[in-house]
Amino acid sequence: MTATPPQVFPRIGALGLDGILVQFAARLSEPANRAALAFRAAVDAAAFPGVAEISSSLAGTYLRFDPDAADPASLTDGLRALLDSRDWYRAPLPHNRRLWRIPTVLGGDHGPQLELAASLAGISTAEAVAEIAACRLRVMAIGFAPGQPYLGELPDRWNLPRQSDLKTRVPPGAVALAVRQCVLFPAESATGWYHIGQTAFRCFRPTGDPAFPLSPGDEIVFDPVAPKDLEALASAPAGGATAEPLA
Amino acid sequence: MSRALILRRGGPGVTVQDLGRVGFLASGLSRGGAADVAALAEGAALLGQSPELAALEMTGSAVEIETEGAVWVALTGAPMAATADGERLAWSACHLLGPGAWLRLTPSGRGHYGYLSAAGGIDLPQVVGGRGAHLAAGLLGPVEPGSILPLGADPLPGRTARRLVPAERFSGGTIRLLAGPQTALFSDAEIARFCATDFKRTAWGNRQGVRLHHDGEGFAPLDGRSLLSETVVPGDVQIAGDGVPYVLGCECQTIGGYPRVGTVLPQDLPRVMQATTGAPLRFAFVTPQAARADYRTPAQLAREVAARAEPLIRDPRDIPDLLAYQLVGGAVTGEDLPWEQTGEDGP
Numbered sequence: 001m002t003a004t005p006p007q008v009f010p011r012i013g014a015l016g017l018d019g020i021l022v023q024f025a026a027r028l029s030e031p032a033n034r035a036a037l038a039f040r041a042a043v044d045a046a047a048f049p050g051v052a053e054i055s056s057s058l059a060g061t062y063l064r065f066d067p068d069a070a071d072p073a074s075l076t077d078g079l080r081a082l083l084d085s086r087d088w089y090r091a092p093l094p095h096n097r098r099l100w101r102i103p104t105v106l107g108g109d110h111g112p113q114l115e116l117a118a119s120l121a122g123i124s125t126a127e128a129v130a131e132i133a134a135c136r137l138r139v140m141a142i143g144f145a146p147g148q149p150y151l152g153e154l155p156d157r158w159n160l161p162r163q164s165d166l167k168t169r170v171p172p173g174a175v176a177l178a179v180r181q182c183v184l185f186p187a188e189s190a191t192g193w194y195h196i197g198q199t200a201f202r203c204f205r206p207t208g209d210p211a212f213p214l215s216p217g218d219e220i221v222f223d224p225v226a227p228k229d230l231e232a233l234a235s236a237p238a239g240g241a242t243a244e245p246l247a
Numbered sequence: 248m249s250r251a252l253i254l255r256r257g258g259p260g261v262t263v264q265d266l267g268r269v270g271f272l273a274s275g276l277s278r279g280g281a282a283d284v285a286a287l288a289e290g291a292a293l294l295g296q297s298p299e300l301a302a303l304e305m306t307g308s309a310v311e312i313e314t315e316g317a318v319w320v321a322l323t324g325a326p327m328a329a330t331a332d333g334e335r336l337a338w339s340a341c342h343l344l345g346p347g348a349w350l351r352l353t354p355s356g357r358g359h360y361g362y363l364s365a366a367g368g369i370d371l372p373q374v375v376g377g378r379g380a381h382l383a384a385g386l387l388g389p390v391e392p393g394s395i396l397p398l399g400a401d402p403l404p405g406r407t408a409r410r411l412v413p414a415e416r417f418s419g420g421t422i423r424l425l426a427g428p429q430t431a432l433f434s435d436a437e438i439a440r441f442c443a444t445d446f447k448r449t450a451w452g453n454r455q456g457v458r459l460h461h462d463g464e465g466f467a468p469l470d471g472r473s474l475l476s477e478t479v480v481p482g483d484v485q486i487a488g489d490g491v492p493y494v495l496g497c498e499c500q501t502i503g504g505y506p507r508v509g510t511v512l513p514q515d516l517p518r519v520m521q522a523t524t525g526a527p528l529r530f531a532f533v534t535p536q537a538a539r540a541d542y543r544t545p546a547q548l549a550r551e552v553a554a555r556a557e558p559l560i561r562d563p564r565d566i567p568d569l570l571a572y573q574l575v576g577g578a579v580t581g582e583d584l585p586w587e588q589t590g591e592d593g594p
Contacts, residue, residue, distance in 0.1 A: 013428040016480045016510035017538050021428050028475055040273075055273035055478065057502050062272070062478040068544050072535065143275040143502030144476075146384040150502075187385055204275075206386050211375045212274035 010035070010088065012079055018052075018067045020076060022083065025059040030153065031089035032059035033140045037217045038091035039083070048078050056216055058141045058150060097217040097246040099136070102184075102201045103233050104175060104222035106132060110198035110230065113168070117177055117194040121157040129224055131155065132196070137182060139218040145189070147204030147212045151182040151220055162192040173199045173239065175222065184220075197222065200230060200239030213238065219246060250316035250398040252365060254390045255349070258308025261390050262380035263369050264362075265301040266545055267497060270376060275501050278481065279381040282306075282360045282454050282497055283517040286324030288545045289413055290364030292553035293321035293341040295403040298545040300368025301378040303390070305352060305361045312350040312363070318398065319343050319366035319406060320350070325358025325417060325521055340410035340559045358417035358521040359452065366406075367399035383455050383498040408559035411552055416518040419448060419526030422494075423533045424484065424509035428477070432468040432506045441466055441508055442530055446492070448522040454498040457519055458491060459528065465490015468506040479503040482511035484530070494519045512538050 009032075015021040022039060025032035040056040043063060050070025055062050065075055106129045107114035118128035137151035154177070162178045167190070170176060174185045176193035183193060186204040199222070205211050214220075225233070225240075233240040254261065266287065267280025281287040281304055291298035303312075305327070321341040322329055329336040331348045344350065352361065371378050380387040390396065430438065444461045451458040466486050479485070483495045485505045494511055509532060511519060522528060543551065 011428075014425065014535060015427050015478065016425060016482055017512055017535070017542060019478075019480055021478055023428060023477070026475060053270050053272055055501070057478045058476055060477055062480075064272070064480075066544075067539060067542055068547070141476075141502060142273065143478075144500045146271075146274060146276040146381075146386070148275050150476075204384070206375060212271070212276075216273065 010083055012076055012083070014072065015062065018064055020063045020065070020072065020079060022061045022063075022079060023059065024088065028058050028140075028152070033138070033152075034091060034093060035059070035088035036061050036141075037094055039088050040216070041094035042082055043079070046078070046082060048075055050075065055143075056141060057143060094217050097215070097219065098243040099246050100214070100218060100220045100241055100243050101223050102199050102220060102239065102241040103225040103229065104197045104199045105227050105230055106175075106197040106222065106224050108227055110227055111175070111196040113194040114196040117158075117160060117196055120160050123157065132177075133222055133224050136219045136221055139214050139216050139220065140181075142212070142214060142216055145186055145204075147186045147214065149184055149203060149214050149220070151184065153180040154182070156180065160194065163194070164192065166190040166192050168192070168195050170195050171198070173201055175199060182222075198230060199241075200233035200236070201241050202239065213243075250318050250365075250367065250401070251314075252303070252318065252363075252369070252396045252398065253313040253315060254310070254392050254394045254396065255313050256309065256311035257390055257392050258310070259389050260304075260306035260308060261310055262304050262382070263301050263371060263387070263390060263396065264304040264379040265377055266299055267379065268375060268377040268381070272501055276375070276381065276384055276386070277497065277499050277501050279377065279384075279454070279498050280379055281362065282520045283324050283362070283416070284513075284545055285414060285416065285517045285548060286360065286362045287364070288548040289323040289339065289411060289552050290321040290362055291545075291549040292556060293323070293409055293411065294319060294364055294366050295406050295553065296366065296368065298549045300364070300399065301371065302362050302364035302369065303396070305354075305363065306359050307354070309354065310352040312352070314344045314346060314348045314350070315395070316346050317343060318348075319401065321364040322352075322361070323364065323413065324360050324362040326355045327352040327361045328355060337410055337559060339413050341406070341408055342559075343408065357523050359523075360521060365398050366401040366403070369396045370399035371396065381498055382453075383500075409556040410559040411556040416521045417523050417526070419522040419528045420518060421529045421531050422515045422519055423512045423538065424530050425512065425535060425538055426532055427483070427507060427510050429474075429507045430509050432470065432474075433466070433508060434469055437466060437468075438508070441492075442532065444529070446528040446530075448519070448524055448526050448528055450524045452520070452524075454496050456485075456493045456495040456499055457522075458493050460491075466492060466508070474504050474506060476502045476504040479507070480510060482513060482516050484508040484511065496520055512542070514542050
């Protein structure tokens, strides 16, 4: 244990008895997220013996192994060799990604903090709707809650700090914004992010197939719709969202 | 004849649990499963079956269960006062219950999570790769009173009643940690203070984690700026914004932004989850080699525990309606009578 954390990336370290974490950055960036997604796909393809599951976070790839079936030292060596084999920050994104268009009510009663967020970003509410709707946001990671995507990144003006309290309650399908990212909530939640919109999309469907429609690396466009359309969307498959393969 | 358990009285902490879900971390779903995996392994050992079979996890309330058909059950984990049709049942033991038996289980205040495993396991359909409720995810939920829990085929109907002395895990003690990617966010002095601090398990605890209490200042990383959210695993010791440590449980979030001191060994995690409220806890870092030395998979643990199990001596006078349930059940024979196969005579 040193007093100053080493800041050399990428780095490999044990996470618990049965896990290894590869970290690509201490701060979020597009290349670090790209590296995490691409490396996760490469670890999956490498099929190291004894690996139980692989996941990625915003800028890291995690691997859990069966302590009875895998030797952590040789697994770490294998990961190191794979890590050294290319520049993961410039690696192509994995295959089988999709572009989702999700009908979304932005602002108004369904996005009561859009006006505040827009003013903090220094633009009008109408400009904010246009800018957010024009963004193709990447599912940078799925986590915290089941199916919940971290979507990014928005233009720099949206680098709004989280609100200090968690008093905002949002319903399932709500869209919230902070730190150049959006989150699409799978369930009712308390949040410190700005509540800017509402979808009829459910990113966790316990009895659905698939239960988790989104995958890390997918892209999302929030297509603006009128509040009156929301009710009809609620009974449409996937809340009216469409998905097409990304090249 | 079909065998089942019918929940007659329960509460929000009564859930079906197995070893959890594998393969959904990337989708934001933590593993879940039994809060005390060792108890699941003990139940499997007593019944001579796989620890992968689903059992009933019980916390926070008295539970009443009626049997359908003759059912072997094992009672493990946090001790509960247990009776079947008014007759006392030993804890950390397995018992044959006749059809229509009425089981009453009452928390004792020691530990938190009691388990009832049944021969054949609870045979409900899998949902998202598992049978267990993941309460934090809103996936399945507590078992509602009136629910019928069907049981799988009994893999070993000729078993005998046995008991075991469980590994002690209800009174706290020293919990072993592994250093992790964020340990170095804390100064050596702060880590030393953490390891020298007497903690208590608070009443605030559930399947997501357990809040600790200590006298004195909270703990803080060297750099207070917000961290990039990173992968979180069960056993992580997370320092919340107010400096209070939490030990994360099987239903923890998959990604989190609080700094983490280290990760509790999986074999020590049941001692945190089961530590009686107010029990003392301390933490000590160990090497990965030391951590691996006494790690056992649930199947290995079940085999080791099974080898230590002893015959349960029962007084036949404690089973007044034995003759009746033989006749009604039709599933037991004279050779299966619990005390006969112990090799001991009743007093």
